[in-house]
């Protein structure tokens with residue numbers, strides 16, 4: 390009998406809708422081949438939700454998400470909503486979903502696919518063998534701290550964002566990162582700014598306390614500014630990077646360059662249970678939205694992460710990943726990673742090629 394799964398689909402804004410359509414075309418093939426019975430529950434979030442129902446994260450979307458087996462999310466945001474008040478900004482929907490669903494860990498694998506060496510602006514010998522994962526804390530830190538904007542006595546504005554971490558929030562993400570390292574090359578890099586930030590000094594102390602439970606893992610502390618540099622200097626030496634919310638956000642976009650394009654990077658956001666939230670690392674890419682040229686790989690690989698983490702289906706997940714690798718290896722590309730114009734595909738054509746190889 391087919392395995393039933395309820396999947397909430399939130400395409401969002403800009404290229405979010407395009408890469409979602411592409412990933413669902415691949416998922417339809419997965420459904421038939423691996424004997425699933427998927428029910429797709431479409432839901433609104435982001436700018437489109439603000440425009441349609443007046444808020445970026447409608448209660449109905451949150452309710453659907455809470456009941457789902459998994460959530461596929463495209464991207465939100467765009468210039469149309471940049472001047473909306475903070476509570477009506479599309480990005481608020483994403484932060485709200487992460488917090489409400491308790492998705493404290495964001496796994497961002499950074500893998501260079503064979504054939505894409507020339508798409509990176511870095512030398513092939515530097516990026517050869519890049520295969521690491523950024524484990525980003527996702528529900529704490531400066532994105533969620535108290536925000537203020539006021540005028541001082543002279544009438545000048547000032548603003549603040551509080552960066553706050555509780556010990557237990559650090560411990561749960563750090564333990565997860567140690568466990569991931571145990572199943573990989575056993576090297577953990579904990580990234581902070583402990584020379585300046587008190588929250589980072591607490592972060593470092595927690596890592597040092599917890600590491601005694603994982604004696605087989607080598608731990609290195611690295612300041613975030615140095616990490617930003619080492620990522621382009623010796624990227625292949627990293628295995629698992631664990632860091633707080635904002636540093637992880639920034640470092641993973643930087644790391645996209647190692648793989649050829651931000652359109653290559655998937656992610657999984659997980660909490661305590663099996664409910665998972667799967668989205669590309671990139672945003673809504675307003676500069677290319679509507680042109681049908683966005684790279685759908687990040688969304689397709691995020692869908693593969695859903696098969697692995699929420700449905701515990703390693704076979705289907707790795708078959709999707711192998712199909713993407715094969716399409717890339719055959720020389721097919723979207724424009725962001727283009728090397729041979731004869732083999733340049735649209736977003737949907739690329740997805741159809743992947744689907745045909747599963």
Ligand SMILES: NC(=O)C1=CN([C@@H]2O[C@H](COP(=O)(O)OP(=O)(O)OC[C@H]3O[C@@H](n4cnc5c(N)ncnc54)[C@H](O)[C@@H]3O)[C@@H](O)[C@H]2O)C=CC1
Pocket residue numbers: 404408463464465466467468480483650651652668669670671672673674675676677682683684685687725
């Ligand atoms: N998870 C989310 O929903 C995120 C939303 N955003 C929002 O997205 C909007 C645009 O933000 P940006 O800073 O421009 O970041 P972005 O990631 O949307 O785009 C940065 C650059 O990468 C390119 N790019 C992104 N995805 C691509 C893909 N799949 N294929 C090919 N090229 C791709 C874009 O064309 C652009 O040149 C903003 O409103 C921002 O707040 C930004 C990051 C994450």
Ligand SMILES: CC(C)CC(=O)C(=O)O
Pocket residue numbers: 480483484638670
């Ligand atoms: C709230 C998001 C727009 C933050 C972000 O850029 C991300 O999670 O990658």
Ligand SMILES: [Mg+2]
Pocket residue numbers: 638639642670
């Ligand atoms: Mg980001």
